[in-house]
Amino acid sequence: MNSKLSKKLLVGAAAFAASVILLGTTACSSSSSGGGETGGGSGGSDAEIKIGLITKTDSNPFFVKMRESAQDAADANGAELIALAGEFDGDNEGQVAAIENLVSQGVQGIMITPNSSSGILAAIKQARDQGIVVVALDTATEPEDAVDATFATDNFAAGVAQGSWVKASLDGGEPQILMLDGTPGGTVDTFRHDGFLEGFGLEDGSPEILGMEDTNGDQTKAQTAMENLLQRAPQANALYTINEPAAAGGYAAILSAGLEDQISVGSIDGSCTGVENVKKGVIGATVMQFPTKMAEQGVEAIVAYAEDGTKPKAGFNDTGSVLITDNPVEGLDSEDTTWGAENCWG
CATH class of the missing domain: 3.40.50.2300 (Response regulator)
Structure with a gap:
């Protein structure tokens, strides 16, 4: 010490x-x-x-x-x-x-x-x-x-769910991905990041990934990081976020750039605020934890x-996770925001 x-x-x-x-x-x-x-x-x-x-x-x-x-x-x-x-x-x-x-x-x-x-x-x-x-x-x-x-949550599975939904939301379009990661050195950050790419069928280094920034899961840092990423890659159409504060910060930058109809946002947390942001369209889908x-x-x-x-x-005791979205996709289990509001962080 x-x-x-x-x-x-x-x-x-x-x-x-x-x-x-x-x-x-x-x-x-x-x-x-x-x-x-x-x-x-x-x-x-x-x-x-x-x-x-x-x-x-x-x-x-x-x-x-x-x-x-x-x-x-x-x-x-x-x-x-x-x-x-x-x-x-x-x-x-x-x-x-x-x-x-x-x-x-x-x-x-x-x-x-x-x-x-x-x-x-x-x-x-x-x-x-x-x-x-x-x-x-x-x-x-x-x-x-x-x-x-x-x-804990099976964070790899949660990342897969997020990535699978974001990929499906592009309706077959070529993915142009930005990633707002958390903090290096934590298993949560690694599992979610890797799971998201698994859901897309990609891996680190794939040309579809246009940029990545660490945010420590902080909204203010995420907004700044997203602003920087969008300057380099304004054509992005998909965003991975480590958690809902990062998603909120990322969306603020997206909104400021006028790209809210271009970029599909996924996240993980499942807070009551996050579920409300899914309902508002700030986040396309989030994976609820407990x-x-x-x-x-x-x-x-x-x-x-x-x-x-x-x-x-x-060993590992899985406390579960549920994908929350009002835009479900075929083959991917999910609940809507009404269910999410009743069960958030239970």
Whole structure:
């Protein structure tokens, strides 16, 4: 750990008793308040079971929903949730410090959405060596067995669904593809990118790919990236996006360039906002994920381990995904935005 992070942890030490930790970001504890009771026992600082949650950031709507769902699940099980996050998408160093922080607080289990699927491995091993069960949510580690279990979307399959729909939406036209990727080093980014190309029947280096930019899944960065891509490739007719914030940023650039009727946009997330954007035509189709399921299954696995030593089901546990569009294509299963609005991020 570098000296800057050490200083941040020292500053935050006085707040540990309240489980409110500032770790180079606005990440906060989500432990139950002393005034509320839960069905399985008392939450808050008196809970016998402490569970850590470390998300990539604390601002992305997907991780906000995951944190809220984890808190609800912890409350229902009489456990205390301590929620931390990286300062930005890709902040591996901050997540390493967060693991060390949680270990020092005596958690029985840690749930993590790794910013770096390989860079976080040493910190995870140190936690597991001390008897702490560690599960990955949303993003698998590399290798996958570096954690006790993974609860996540099959991101390759989600990418295939996105690519298949975008290809079909071109009605046989020659694809001229732009790609707004996420953050290098994460399995989610790799699987979705590769899956999208699989859905198109292409591979990296294919001449149909006119340009690619990393966005860290951030809307503002995606808009800037798309503006740059369109300057180089104004003839583009298809856009891959790593997530819905990136899709919103990409669409803003498309709209500014007057190309909204030319470019077909696909995405992955399935937030209520994203479903509404599909309904409005901002996104042609999105693949819905279920962060609530990820969080609930992660909490339940750690509670079971804390209560009787039962380890979670090892390996990858698929929490499902559904293609959402109001323009279905033959041979590709999907639901419309009415269904999507009723089920978004359930």
